[in-house]
Amino acid sequence: MSKDLVSAYTNSFHAKYAEMQLPSLLGSDIFNKSINSLYNDNLQISESFSRTLNHINDLKIKTESYSLVPDFNDVSNRTTKEILFDACANVKILTSKVSMHLNSEFRNNLFIQIDRVHEPKSWNQDDEPVNQLSFNSFLRWYLLNTPEQGPGIGLSPLGNLVAAWMVGRDRLIIEFLPKDKTKWLISRYYNDEKERGSGQTSISRLSAVLSPYNVDTFFKEKD
Amino acid sequence: MDIPEDDNVIRYIEYKFLLRDDKGVTLGLLPQAFELRDIDNGKLSISWLEYCNEVTHQKNIDSSVKTFRKVINNHSNNCGYGIGKVKTIKEVGSLFGTGKINIVHSPSKKNKAHSSIIRIPNNDWDFMAALAEDAFLELILDSNIP
Amino acid sequence: MTKSIYKQPPITEAVIEIRFASPIDESVYNKLNKKISDFYPDLKPINTYKFDVKFEGNHPNTTTTYETDYRFSSSDMSQILILKNLAVTVSQLAPYESWEKFTSRFQRDFALLKKHTGHREITRIGVRYINRVDIPNQKGEIVHEDQYVNIYPQQPENLNPVNRYAIQSQLDLKDIKAVLTLNSAVIPSPLKDHSSIVVDQDIAKEIDVPQSAKDIVDYLEIVRTKKNSVFESCITDKARELFNKCLKI
Numbered sequence: 307m308s309k310d311l312v313s314a315y316t317n318s319f320h321a322k323y324a325e326m327q328l329p330s331l332l333g334s335d336i337f338n339k340s341i342n343s344l345y346n347d348n349l350q351i352s353e354s355f356s357r358t359l360n361h362i363n364d365l366k367i368k369t370e371s372y373s374l375v376p377d378f379n380d381v382s383n384r385t386t387k388e389i390l391f392d393a394c395a396n397v398k399i400l401t402s403k404v405s406m407h408l409n410s411e412f413r414n415n416l417f418i419q420i421d422r423v424h425e426p427k428s429w430n431q432d433d434e435p436v437n438q439l440s441f442n443s444f445l446r447w448y449l450l451n452t453p454e455q456g457p458g459i460g461l462s463p464l465g466n467l468v469a470a471w472m473v474g475r476d477r478l479i480i481e482f483l484p485k486d487k488t489k490w491l492i493s494r495y496y497n498d499e500k501e502r503g504s505g506q507t508s509i510s511r512l513s514a515v516l517s518p519y520n521v522d523t524f525f526k527e528k529d
Numbered sequence: 530m531d532i533p534e535d536d537n538v539i540r541y542i543e544y545k546f547l548l549r550d551d552k553g554v555t556l557g558l559l560p561q562a563f564e565l566r567d568i569d570n571g572k573l574s575i576s577w578l579e580y581c582n583e584v585t586h587q588k589n590i591d592s593s594v595k596t597f598r599k600v601i602n603n604h605s606n607n608c609g610y611g612i613g614k615v616k617t618i619k620e621v622g623s624l625f626g627t628g629k630i631n632i633v634h635s636p637s638k639k640n641k642a643h644s645s646i647i648r649i650p651n652n653d654w655d656f657m658a659a660l661a662e663d664a665f666l667e668l669i670l671d672s673n674i675p
Numbered sequence: 676m677t678k679s680i681y682k683q684p685p686i687t688e689a690v691i692e693i694r695f696a697s698p699i700d701e702s703v704y705n706k707l708n709k710k711i712s713d714f715y716p717d718l719k720p721i722n723t724y725k726f727d728v729k730f731e732g733n734h735p736n737t738t739t740t741y742e743t744d745y746r747f748s749s750s751d752m753s754q755i756l757i758l759k760n761l762a763v764t765v766s767q768l769a770p771y772e773s774w775e776k777f778t779s780r781f782q783r784d785f786a787l788l789k790k791h792t793g794h795r796e797i798t799r800i801g802v803r804y805i806n807r808v809d810i811p812n813q814k815g816e817i818v819h820e821d822q823y824v825n826i827y828p829q830q831p832e833n834l835n836p837v838n839r840y841a842i843q844s845q846l847d848l849k850d851i852k853a854v855l856t857l858n859s860a861v862i863p864s865p866l867k868d869h870s871s872i873v874v875d876q877d878i879a880k881e882i883d884v885p886q887s888a889k890d891i892v893d894y895l896e897i898v899r900t901k902k903n904s905v906f907e908s909c910i911t912d913k914a915r916e917l918f919n920k921c922l923k924i
Binding site for chain 1: 748770809
């Protein structure tokens with residue numbers, strides 16, 4: 307095959323290819339080889355290859371929704387209010403992925419608390435809004451353990467979600483870190499003597515680690 | 530200048546650092562209320578409660594809150610204030626870290642009563658919890674101060 | 676096919692999209708803004724850049740276009756309306772309540788849009804339902820997808836088991852002159868100690884597209900039956916058991 311012929315063929319395909327607006331997946335070497343095996347005597351792209359490309363293009367055209375892929379990560383030129391809104395929106399969308407497994411009352415309450423701790427009027431500019439990875443760790447822990455009593459929600463200056471329970475003078479505080487990690491703290495009174503324990507562990511291990519402290523008293527729904 | 534041990538200090542506590550139940554009722558302080566940020570340069574910012582030398586404890590609180598409302602950026606009325614005795618804070622601090630913590634008067638232009646807790650272990654989780662539970666024993670909500 | 680109602684519907688997102696032949700002027704969206712914000716308090720413009728490269732002879736020519744779409748959402752981010760240059764999309768993230776609630780919201784929003792745009796030729800109606808089957812898998816064992824779904828890749832025995840897969844197929848729905856695009860994939864599960872399989876179906880009509888509101892609604896009811904039938908064909912009884920588990924919390 308002459309060089310001119312291959313060149314003409316390549317240009318012809320690229321022109322048609324560009325019209326279809328397909329991403330360029332083929333290297334030119336591979337393409338030339340496929341042309342060699344497929345082109346017909348009229349020096350056009352073969353019908354079968356053309357049909358294949360059309361099918362690929364058809365498969366790309368789908369009902370679209372941006373809601374699956376929120377793009378809130380660019381923080382340049384954003385006001386504090388926008389940054390806080392985006393942080394809250396992100397975690398709500400994250401929650402939606404597992405909402406079918408959540409009680410609606412818990413979900414609604416969680417969102418109210420998340421919004422309250424991100425109030426723009428009282429926001430400290432040196433702090434970070436809720437970290438998605440931390441929030442994810444919290445959700446995954448929550449679904450694993452399913453406590454009846456929901457926590458009070460706070461935030462660390464770095465944006466880690468903090469969940470807290472208090473019964474009488476006893477308190478349980480869990481700070482959720484990214485990648486399913488936690489920092490926990492428990493204070494309990496036994497015969498008027500305070501006992502405090504703390505540590506770091508994964509969300510899978512947390513239940514076992516806290517079991518000596520009888521944490522069910524925190525997690526049972528209050529009357 | 531060191532603050533007398535029988536005096537108190539008061540710390541501004543943002544809403545997100547208050548320990549609340551799931552209904553939003555405030556019950557105490559989270560350890561995170563004492564977490565140091567880089568900008569803090571290793572010192573916990575507080576105010577000397579008795580600096581204004583008011584007649585009663587409550588009047589000292591009112592005066593301190595008034596100052597906080599003026600000087601803190603983005604101050605809001607859903608915040609709280611933790612109050613602790615200097616002596617108690619030092620006792621709690623003595624159980625943690627290698628250095629001896631101290632509470633010194635460090636006035637600023639905006640806040641003459643401004644003070645600092647210094648030589649504290651950097652973001653020691655247990656120390657922060659001890660401050661929240663055992664040292665800053667009095668909690669005032671801003672919404673309760675006229 | 677009988678109607679199925681599950682205690683924990685596996686729907687992660689439901690979408691209805693209407694595409695128009697001609698673009699809608701931005702001024703229309705500005706007028707709509709106020710009305711729509713009664714239903715969707717949060718608005719976010721989404722800016723997209725498109726680059727086209729065309730070869731003319733040996734020379735590539737690039738053109739750049741810039742578009743702004745408008746994304747409205749409810750305060751809990753589960754109800755979404757997207758107004759684009761050539762389309763309107765109504766979306767419902769989980770929790771999905773019911774077909775009736777979802778379509779009545781679509782009808783409301785579409786009617787509001789039509790009031791301001793007047794009649795516009797519709798070139799495509801798409802209905803997409805994305806489902807996720809969450810399979811408890813505490814020990815990290817191999818999950819046999821054929822036990823839960825009926826759409827998965829067939830591989831030679833010596834090339835099993837697979838860690839991940841993603842497949843797509845497309846078929847004509849001749850009875851309603853629409854095209855079904857079916858996706859199935861194993862994805863990282865959002866739940867601890869679970870494996871997850873997505874079953875995603877998209878029914879798109881570009882032939883004899885209904886133009887009036889009534890015809891669109893009638894068509895959507897037909898699609899409802901069709902998509903339920905498709906979904907039920909794609910899952911097994913073992914998956915159905917998972918959707919009918921009681922919520923613990």
